[in-house]
Amino acid sequence: MRHLRILLCLLGLAAAVAPLRAQREPLPPDDLATVQKQWPDAKRTVTGLRYVITEPGTGEPAAPGDMVSVNYKGMLLDGKVFDQAPKLPERPDPFTFRLGRGQVIQGWDQGIKLMRLGSKMTLIVPYELGYGTRGDPPKIPRRATLVFEVEMVKIERAEPMHSQLPPVVDPKKKKK
Numbered sequence: 001m002r003h004l005r006i007l008l009c010l011l012g013l014a015a016a017v018a019p020l021r022a023q024r025e026p027l028p029p030d031d032l033a034t035v036q037k038q039w040p041d042a043k044r045t046v047t048g049l050r051y052v053i054t055e056p057g058t059g060e061p062a063a064p065g066d067m068v069s070v071n072y073k074g075m076l077l078d079g080k081v082f083d084q085a086p087k088l089p090e091r092p093d094p095f096t097f098r099l100g101r102g103q104v105i106q107g108w109d110q111g112i113k114l115m116r117l118g119s120k121m122t123l124i125v126p127y128e129l130g131y132g133t134r135g136d137p138p139k140i141p142r143r144a145t146l147v148f149e150v151e152m153v154k155i156e157r158a159e160p161m162h163s164q165l166p167p168v169v170d171p172k173k174k175k176k
Contacts, residue, residue: 026126031145034077035124042124049110050124057119057152062112064100065158070112071095071151082139094153105130107146115152123148 026048027035035042035050042050062068071094073084085095097103099112107125115121125146127133135142 026128027145028143031077031126035145039122039124042122045110047106047110047129048126049107049129051111051114052122053114053119054122055118055120055151057116059117059155061114061116062099062152062155063158064109064113066099067096067156067158068099068112068115068152069094069096069154071153073149075147075149076140077145077147096154105146108148111148112150112152115150117152117155120149120151123150 025032039050039052042052044050071085073081075081086092100109102109104112105125107123107129110129111121111123111125123146125148127135127143127145130146131140131144133143135144140146
């Protein structure tokens with residue numbers, strides 16, 4: 001019995017201490033200083049993604065499985081633009097993808113789901129949620145912190161799973 005009490009006390013202590021662990025900062029110190037200076041009001045998620053909502057938009061936020069269309073400008077932390085949509089004449093339309101399906105970098109899958117129709121947001125993406133340690137040469141260097149200005153222009157809601165299932169047939173009913 002005594003061993004059981006000691007075990008329960010240790011388990012309780014471990015459960016109390018677990019939430020107190022510090023989360024590692026994914027941004028390198030120089031990048032962190034730049035981000036804190038340029039975007040002092042940026043909110044931080046548990047994964048280290050930072051964001052600033054510049055226009056809140058309307059309706060429900062985008063959800064995994066939704067088809068979303070966005071206008072965006074992707075920049076390095078120094079402001080150098082590496083990509084954008086729309087960019088005429090090569091890409092006259094917004095960029096469209098299915099949210100939460102790994103079709104974009106993790107920082108986008110996490111950040112875009114915070115957006116509503118018409119909202120505008122600045123996403124600050126640590127390299128771990130972007131292009132990683134290898135980058136995407138020649139435009140995106142290794143371990144690059146990325147900044148995206150994003151505008152949600154369209155959300156096509158995913159069809160609920162129950163509407164994709166065949167109707168339930170009651171086995172007790174007899175066929176006529």
